[in-house]
Amino acid sequence: MNIRRAYPKEADILTDLAVESEAYWGYDKKFLDTFKVIYKISEDYIINNPTFVLEENDKLIGFYSIIESGEGVVLEYFYIDPSYIRKGYGKILWDHLIEFCKNRGILELDFVASNEVMPFYEKMGAIKVGETKSLVEKDRRINKLKMVIS
Secondary structure, eight states: OEEEEOOGGGHHHHHHHHHHHHHTTTOOHHHHHHHHHHTOOOHHHHHHSOEEEEEETTEEEEEEEEEEETTEEEEEEEEEOGGGTTTTHHHHHHHHHHHHHHHHTOOEEEEEEOGGGHHHHHHHTOEEEEEEEOSSOTTOEEEEEEEEOO
């Protein structure tokens, strides 16, 4: 198993992995098509934002990416291939994320998550701090979370 920086040429692969991971939770085609448009990953995005992939035997299993700005740090992507969900790979990737943040002096991460993945993030130590409107469906609310890194 290996965790490394994503290559810009992997943008489409990461986008597809994110869509497949969302599909795991039973979202319909309309939702997934909209999700893919809104959350499409570009080569420029990978070049400009810390993006890491988890791979095993040259198979991409998952990835995460953060956006750093003057307003704080946002966990923009955190996805695992559906065939690897609930098998410990998310924890491995999460531990790398936290270590990366510690090494960079990042003390907090903000992010959003659906109800389906809340148990994972809460187990990792994130806390719900509110709700916000979904970018994918206008009438849908999603959870706002914060991870304090110590």
